[in-house]
Amino acid sequence: MREPLILVADGGGSNTRAMLATVDGTVLGIGSGGPANYHVAGKKIAASSLRMAIEAAYQAASMAMQPVAVGYFGLAGVGREEDRVVLRELLAGFPPTYTILRLDDDGMIALAGATVGEPGVAIICGTGSIVYGCNKEGIYARAGGWGPLIGDEGGGYDIGRKGMIAVMQAGDGRGPQTLLTELLLSALAVSSYEKIVLKAYSKEMQRPQIAALSIQVKQAAAAGDAVAQEILDDAVKELSLAAAAVIKRLGMQSERFPVALAGGGFAHDWRWARGLESQIQRCAPLAYLTKPIYEPLIGALLLGLKAYYGEIPNVVLEKVRRSLDGQ
Secondary structure, eight states: OOOOEEEEEEEOSSOEEEEEEETTSOEEEEEEESOOOHHHHOHHHHHHHHHHHHHHHHHHTTOOOOOEEEEEEEETTOOSHHHHHHHHHHHTTSSOOEEEEEEEEHHHHHHHHHHTTSSEEEEEESSSEEEEEEOTTOOEEEEEOOHHHHOOTTSHHHHHHHHHHHHHHHHHTSSOOOTHHHHHHHHHTOSSGGGHHHHHTSTTOOHHHHHHTHHHHHHHHHTTOHHHHHHHHHHHHHHHHHHHHHHHHTTOTTSOOEEEEESGGGSSOOGGGTTHHHHHHTTOTTOEEEOOSSOHHHHHHHHHHHHHHSSOOHHHHHHHHHHHHTO
16 A cells, blocks of 8 residues: 655745655655746736646656645745635645645745755745744744845846846946846847837746846856946845844854755856855854755655654655655
8 A cells, every 4th residue: 555645845936846755755756837926926827836736746656636645835925824825725626635734935945955954044046035044942033035026135036137227227328338238138039228128028027037137147247247246246245134134033143054055046056156155154153055955845845744744754764865866
């Protein structure tokens, strides 16, 4: 007889991934979908993205949709009980059914994957940004992650938007010339800076598309462009301020702990964030930057297993590691 199932998801401002596993730690299948932040993408798109990812995970596992023992979803924009009520409504009537269903912010699963439950801090930089931390007493704290209008400083959207602003200022003569002009005109497939307006306010230019322009900002900075480097310096400053706020609230200033750089903004190259460690060490001298041990989706799996067992048995943790090695 098959072990009970666990279904987990990592949903952000750009995409969603779901994983189906057994409660003994065997990963069965992974699927993907679109953006799942209902505050930004809307309820209809968020629900569709979750369902697409869940269905794809079952298909990857060669299994028909069926009930699960635990569902653990880490989703951008789910930080309050009101958000959890909305998500439960969006998932209602859509199989599978859950014996236990937990809905949390995507920062929680990023931290869980990054440190595997050990004290530390995770700076999550994707379309948006947020910082989560947990101290040795098991107390959690967060900073940032308040969306594109009143927060998310240092995230991909913030960087990409500032890149477009720099190009418009350069074109008008209000700001210095920048390599960003050439790179963004090419990325947006337009012939002049004025035509960026047509793209920026078009329906297809949503937060994920603007966040993707952060790639060109990082390329320009790496090529020595001062304007692009200033944008990244501002991003690093904001991320370090959020990290310091979390560290102080948790009373970790004198402790040694990892600060994991998680999210798509750090996935391929984190050299653009040079200086981040030294700024954080002004607050916590023994803190150090590191790559996450596991990605957020695995963090969701670990938290889901914890919801099932209370404390995850070592044999299950070992099986998770072996299963991941085989992916």
